[in-house]
Amino acid sequence: MTTGTTTGTETGTTPSDTILAVERLSVDFQIAGEWTPAVKDVSFSVAKGEVVALVGESGSGKSVSSMSVLGLLGPNARRRGSIRFGGTELLGLDEEALRAIRGRRIAMIFQEPMTALNPVYTIGEQIVEAIQCHEPVPAAEARARTLELLKKVGIPEPERRMHSYPHQLSGGQRQRAMIAMAVSGSPEVIIADEPTTALDVTVQAEILELLRRLREDLGSAVVIITHDMGVVADLADRVVVMREGQVVEEAPVTRLFSDPRHEYTRKLLSAVPRQQPGEEPEADAGDAGGSTTLRVADLEVEYPGRLGRKGFKAVHGVSVTIEKGKVLGLVGESGSGKSTIGRAIVGLVRASAGSIEICGQDVTSLKPKELRGLRRKYSMVFQDPGSSLNPRLSIGDSIAAPMIVNRYADRRAVQQRVLDLLDQVELPTGWADRFPHELSGGQRQRVGIARALALDPELLIADEPTSALDVSVQATVLRLFQDLQDRLGFSCLFISHDLGVVELLSHDVAVLQHGRLVESGPARDVLRDPRTDYTRRLIAAAPVPDPVEQAERRRLWREMAG
Amino acid sequence: ACGNPVTLPESMEAVRPNAGGPSRGGALYFGLSTDPANLDPHVSTGSASDYLRQLAYNGLVQYDGSGEIIADLASEFGWSDRLTYKVKLRPGVRFHDGSTLTAEDVVFSFRRMMDKETAATSGPLLDQVDSVEAVDATTVAFRFEQPDVAFPFALAAPTSNVVSRKWIESGANTKTQMMGTGPFRFVERIPGVSTTFVRFDDYFEPELPYLNGIVFQPMGDDYARVTALRTATVDMIDYVPATHVGVITRNPRLRFASDKTFGFGFVGFVTTQRPFDDVRVRKAIALSINRPSVLDTALLGNGRPMDGALMPETFAPYASRLDGSMPYDPEQAKFLLKQAGQEGLTLPVVTTSSYSVIARPAQAMLPGLRAAGMNVNLTQQEWLTFRASVAGKTFPVHSWGTAPKFGDPASLSDFIGSSGAFAENLDFRDDKIDDLLAQGRRTTDPNLRNEIYLEAEKRALELVPMTYTIRREQGEAHYTHVRGYEHPPKGAWTATALRRTWMEKTA
Amino acid sequence: MRRFLVRRFGQAIVQLLLVGSIVFFLARLIPGDPARAALGDAATEEQVALTRAAMHLDEPFLGQFLGFWARLFQGDLGTSMISGRAVMQDLPSRIGNSLELVLLALAVSLVVGIVLGRIAATRADKPADHALVAGSIFGISLPVFVVGTLLLLVFAVLFPILPPRRFTSPWEDPVAHLQILILPVVTLAAASCAVITRMTRAAMLETLNADYVRTARAKGLAEKRVIRRHALRTAMLPVVSMTTVELTTLIGSTVLVETIFGWPGMSSLLMNAVGQRDYPVIQAVVLAAATIVILVNLVGDLAVRVLDPRAEDN
């Protein structure tokens, strides 16, 4: 092993410890015949057993840098610089030699476990395949090892789950299977690309716990890519901050949080919503004797089973009300029925019992014609900014759609209003004719909000509107949202699993478990002084962006979960 | 054999040379243009099926190589008086089941043909027969109310076969089985695949047949049939399409056996429909058909233009006297149309797409009609649809092709006699022609007959219920190692030549 | 799964009842007379009328219709009006011969199409890909009978490598049988091969970009295995579900192929029957063909369910 002495990084890991060293890495993509840079002169290194977090805004090159390590970029990518693994230069290594390293010595955990696992093979088959491609072990032994791995990553009933297809597992379980596959070769380095995005807090906490344990058990180094500063605080030893394809700062985790040097890092940290003591959404004018915008009483929703099969009851007798101008936060673990309630209110699923009154009218009993008039009084912001906009419509047309459908005004006035709305959500008015794919996630989400606001609704249903966005973008969107709510005074049902966000925005909070309301009340009371264990666990599971505080919370959470 | 053809045993295919005479043995593979659907001895579904029928069955008489009627099951035959026709049977003829042929079987056979329920193809030809009886064990007498010159032709027709009374009365399915006195025994028919015959060892002509077996394979597609012959998949095919005559005649290993007398094309008019009830219009159309050009394009010259009599001179001596009666004369046609007040007439014509010998001439006559200022709307229909259209007279004009039933001018009545199968489609009735035809059928003096039929044809050329276009060259093609086969002569539509065919060697 | 099967079988029976009824009336709506077909050219109108009566064609439609179903439920497919043969005597072997042709052609076009599609996809926008796309267009554009004729001319007449032979059953002489199979199968496969190539290419272009293919590479799998097991396998799903449509197209094309090559299959039986208005045979063949198509659709749906574990749940 030739020791390539690395010119010390800022924090100076001792060279002998270094297992992976990325030096002056540049990656270009060929687009329309031209080479466009994505990553410019990036250097960082990872020592044995160390956890390095790569953070930075969306599109800053985190994934590209990490995938460069194993040469997993498409044929339109060009890499320059150096990537040393142990003593081996990975750049320019031939495919055969690279394959011996992939999976065996450096493993990757990908961001979206649903798409990263092959949907037509059971997870058992996929893990067995990973084991067998490096070692010619007999099938029976490979299966036994797989079972062990599944146990190790904490999948319940591993014998049964082994034979499950990815879609038959919950998001958290899929991610664990992915991890089991990654560690099957006892790799020296694990690269985890946003392993917990889109997972709810409790699952996220479990996965982070798992990664930590793996590092301890296998002594592997971990490179974790994330946009959640809480996760960084929870797990990382060292942090590399990237922006626009370049590294802007690199520091041990405690120092980074206590003393961020680069302006961007500071911005990133300040963008994290966290409860500022004493601060809460002010109860505004509508408070006294305000009319009720939404009254949901004893709502039950049952998803029909296919052809005589028993249906699935997702919501059991939930009652909530939202006064005019108020925001109600709806929280709960994944699958607890949050979205279902939101969808029932806007009429996307039918309530099987109970009543839903919007502005005094019971929408469950209205005929489609009568509903028409009411439609313009409520709207919805969807969770996924990518799929809630029609890819074939320009964003201007998307925003105009509700106005045109509801004959809001003549064409000219609609155009004007589209520009106004774009302005309100802080998008350049010239962008009206852009298409969704030309926008970043945060920008798309703003379009979604603009569309929802087009008809000046009295009630807005926002279903996890920021969960898929990175912190800096999330902060902008939230600020905007708060702003608009203040100015326009609509009532809002805000669905989220991020308690920080909920606390920031909501006047009241309702906590949901298995389709039942377990707790509700003013936000401060519920979140600061939870009355049920369930709520407490929920709160404890959310990591806070402070390594010291997070260590304490983790201890607490472990106790609760254990 | 489960849907797969009975291939004859290899041993049957061996050919034994026979010094100074036809070789013995061998199996002949024959590509047939249509799949003979119905094997009934008395109902023909077309010439292809007649090949089979005449291998398994015999009639009382048959045509010889020059088209003369000679004995088959008969040993003696002829008019015993003006109103009686007697046939004496050959002795010792056996059916394939071993039983002996009797006069009873003959009487039974003809009564079956005359029974309308049978719908026998020869039925209409036997309409003059008053009774048929067995005079003794070996003699049969047909009695008439008036003389019938056409009767021997009815006896020689390929569907006037003698069957075993016992066999039929035992409930045999005559559509799927064959059992006769013929030189070959029927083995099996697999629809669409093959029909197989093997030599009948007890055939009454001791030498015959020479072949051990014959296998017919239906090949409906012209191209496929010709290709099968060219690649020696079969030894022989029928119905050589005009477009492939060249390819075959250029090949020295192949022989094309054909005639240009028998099959012909015609354009028929529904003579009761305006404006075709006007003879000037019909004549104008007849004059606008450029027959030499139709022949050159539609049949690539394989045939003869037909500008006179319907009957060919081979059996109608008067025919040449009528040559040139229907020249190509668009100017005269225009004039006639003008006279009839039908300038710029639009002509709805129906024809069939199923047979190129019918479809191609119909297409080829269009330029001539256009030259005379007529517009043609040609509609091609699938065969039975076409037949329905013609019978239902849904189109005033049809373009068709066929052949006389037998080689005598008496067969004219099918076309211009008021009850003829083809005249029915034309709503054509002319008392004078009917008289002449009846007279001709009664008259025995050849010269007198000649004059009578000449008269009838002349009148038909004047009234133009239909106009004849071209005689097509029609025939079979086979390898030169197939010997003894002759194309049916003189319009004697028969396929008995296969009984005497032999092979010099296998392909 | 069982519930699915029961439901689909129920639907299949309804479909067959429908097909049977439609074809009963459709066949009789075609102008032309089976009696005329049975008697040949020269028969007089009087003879035709008598034969019509003998064939029971004069009886009221409804009675004929009910009789047809009554016989069918007793397992009697009827008897040809023209040849007098029981339909059951011919139908099984003819279906067998057709299916042999169609299934072989399908197999050939699947194998060739998938291989070519895979090559085109892995070399997307390279010369090999362009050549394959153009080649597949060639296959799609040429009518079946032209392909058949050209093959016959080239391989049977001009260079008699594969002369058409007498139809020989596979039991008697397998080698000869295979030889006569080649040209019709190639003819039949030409067009569907092109379609499958295009479909495979499109589907694989998608899966090659899928995240799980990247995962497979990250595991350290050999590239061949990545493509075969991960990219190709999932790309097969749309191909399989379109294969059922392709099969019905193939069954349709056999009419021409069987005519050109004199293949004793179901289609030529049907064409003959249509040409003669042999109603019992038409009904029987169409019902048989419909049964095949409906079963194949069912199997196709099942195959997708087996190949794609996700399908079961939605």
Place this chain on the structure above:
Amino acid sequence: MATAPESVAQALPDTPSRANGGRKPFFKRMLANRRTSVAGAFLLLIVVVAVLAPLIAPHDYRDIVGKPLTSGGTLGIDDFGRDVLSRLIIGLRTSLGVAVSAVLVAGVIGVALGLVAGYVGRWVSTIIMRGIDVLLSFPPIVLAIAVVAILGPALVNVVLVIGVLYIPRFTRIVYSQVLSIRSMEYVEASKIMGTRPADILAKTILPNVSAPIIVQLSLSVSFAIQMEAGLSFLGLGAQPPLPSLGTMVGAGRDFLEVQPTLLIYPSVLIILVVLALNVFGDGMRDLLDPRHRGKNS
């Protein structure tokens, strides 16, 4: 589609997308793609020739202009003594007319059925999809012969027959696509706005399932040209003397060894048309999809 003037687009501040081809007007983008524009130009030429066919053809397609099966005229003389070039031009017109209208019939009905079946679901889709299976289970030639025999062999009826026969292809594709799209959030967003179901189908779902439809359309035209040829082969297509490319190929078959060009010319023309249609179809699919904007320049 709202398209901003280029100048405005270029004046825009820093954009997150590098798809700089994205602002060009549709037509310009089409011209920018060489393969698509060559195919498009060829198709345009074909359409012009087809429309103006009688004016362009050097002879009347019915006239005898020379000795049969010789090489007179530009491209030879056919078996009936007619000018091959003139017949090719008219045949092109016939074939394109039949094929394009048949495919349009099939496309419109098939897509509509697929949209409804996929969107409404439940018993409606069972009825539609099983009905489509019934349609598929009729041997196409039987259906064609029956329908054409009943209605007559007029070209309009041939269009109808082919149209009906090709419905299943479209319905099946659209159905499966709609199933995967109907639960997308942007469809739900339309629902919440109160958009009528018909509008959701036509304006939201249809454009998003258009890619496979376009591919299928261009493929189907070739099948329809062939189908018409197949029907003519059985005597049911264009009635003589009116030529279609299919009937010309069929007729040319008989003279393969005498004058092969009678088969080659129409065959080559069919191949060119189909190739152009497919290349153009693929190009259109990419161009119509905003996500592909500016990909290949």
